[in-house]
Amino acid sequence: MMESAQFVIFAGLVIGLVYGAVGLLSGFCLMSSMRGFLADGDGRLVRTYALAIAVAIAASQFFAGNGMVDLGKSIYLQPTFSVPVLFLGGLLFGYGMVLSNGCGSRALVLLGRGNLRSFVVVIVLGIAAQMTLKGLIAPARIALVQASQATVSANSLPSLLATLGLTETISRALAAIVIVVTLVLFAFAHPAFRRSPGQIAAGVVVGLLVASGWFVTGYLGADDFNPVPVTSLTFIAPIADSLQYAMLSTGLTLNFGIATVAGVFAGSLVTALATGRFHLEGYSSPRHMLRSASGAALMGIGGVMAFGCSIGQGLTGVSTLALGSFVALAGILLGTAAGLRGSLRVQPLAVA
Numbered sequence: 001m002m003e004s005a006q007f008v009i010f011a012g013l014v015i016g017l018v019y020g021a022v023g024l025l026s027g028f029c030l031m032s033s034m035r036g037f038l039a040d041g042d043g044r045l046v047r048t049y050a051l052a053i054a055v056a057i058a059a060s061q062f063f064a065g066n067g068m069v070d071l072g073k074s075i076y077l078q079p080t081f082s083v084p085v086l087f088l089g090g091l092l093f094g095y096g097m098v099l100s101n102g103c104g105s106r107a108l109v110l111l112g113r114g115n116l117r118s119f120v121v122v123i124v125l126g127i128a129a130q131m132t133l134k135g136l137i138a139p140a141r142i143a144l145v146q147a148s149q150a151t152v153s154a155n156s157l158p159s160l161l162a163t164l165g166l167t168e169t170i171s172r173a174l175a176a177i178v179i180v181v182t183l184v185l186f187a188f189a190h191p192a193f194r195r196s197p198g199q200i201a202a203g204v205v206v207g208l209l210v211a212s213g214w215f216v217t218g219y220l221g222a223d224d225f226n227p228v229p230v231t232s233l234t235f236i237a238p239i240a241d242s243l244q245y246a247m248l249s250t251g252l253t254l255n256f257g258i259a260t261v262a263g264v265f266a267g268s269l270v271t272a273l274a275t276g277r278f279h280l281e282g283y284s285s286p287r288h289m290l291r292s293a294s295g296a297a298l299m300g301i302g303g304v305m306a307f308g309c310s311i312g313q314g315l316t317g318v319s320t321l322a323l324g325s326f327v328a329l330a331g332i333l334l335g336t337a338a339g340l341r342g343s344l345r346v347q348p349l350a351v352a
Contacts, residue, residue, distance in 0.1 A: 008221035008228050012256035015209050015216070016263020019233065021271040022209075023109040023264070026202035028052075030310035031097045031106065034336045044196050047187040048203040053318055054183035055207025060214050060232075060319040061176040065169065069218035073230040075307055076322040077156055082149040085141075086324050089305025090313070090331020092298045097332075098339025098346045099295025103310045104235040104303070105264060107296075112268025114280045120289065121296040122239060128300025129240035141305060157321040175321055209233060210315050217256055231256060232319070234312025236303030288349055306331060 033045035063069040111118040154160040161171035213232025221228045238257030272278040283289040303309045306328040317325030338344045
């Protein structure tokens with residue numbers, strides 16, 4: 001029999017494998033979704049993302065409402081947080097995502113397909129994230145948080161509704177139902193999305209993967225003698241931890257996040273090889289590389305400030321209905337939109 005910590009690591013690997021395969025086959029990515037929605041007139045991918053959020057919220061809140069997972073133990077539902085830092089971090093991450101042509105999870109998926117540009121993105125993102133977490137940039141981040149953080153009486157939508165006199169059960173159900181129904185209606189109101197069974201399946205599967213992460217770490221991995229952090233799919237800190245583990249494995253231990261990162265890469269690689277999608281790609285010019293690396297650095301710094309990425313906050317954090325997660329997601333969406341439209345738009349690279 002596996003110990004709970006070992007089972008959590010194994011489950012993280014499996015969740016990552018599935019995410020890597022689904023991500024490669026469906027093109028699941030917030031940046032691609034926003035580009036299709038804002039620039040190319042194709043709204044299918046953004047509906048896939050919306051459906052994933054809906055499924056993640058519904059399943060995660062079901063677990064929480066039935067006492068199977070205590071989402072309050074996650075990093076998202078804390079009584080003290082900094083709205084300015086969360087929003088600024090989201091802005092930096094979103095804009096960096098456009099510069100790098102994808103988020104951290106997408107970079108792992110593309111790396112498995114043979115995209116060598118994504119190798120640079122993953123490495124730079126991990127280094128920048130580690131610098132912001134524990135290195136040279138950490139003191140500035142901590143000072144910003146300490147100067148702007150506030151203690152709130154309500155840190156989630158259910159707790160905010162509870163201030164109106166509603167019970168915890170009704171508040172949770174009402175908040176979840178309103179958001180889930182709105183997102184599902186938004187997704188299926190689009191005729192092209194309704195005719196895309198692959199995109200529908202991708203949204204459902206990714207949403208269930210988020211809930212599975214909560215269930216694995218918060219329920220199956222619960223052990224009073226050897227507790228594991230209650231978490232789910234997220235990629236900024238895990239990519240940084242994975243790089244550190246690769247260099248210093250004898251002084252570190254595996255965890256859910258590192259296993260998930262490895263799983264995403266392996267799942268994409270196996271799927272790419274099995275479907276004939278694997279092919280090596282590189283940069284078109286030094287300028288292309290500089291832009292990509294700059295975006296990766298912004299994602300690493302911004303992702304740490306925002307407590308997550310387009311997956312870590314956009315799906316996993318939002319599935320807890322934490323107010324801070326909605327702030328971070330708003331910053332990510334605005335930063336991405338700024339990179340795709342308007343005066344700050346990232347211009348296409350000239351073809352040599």
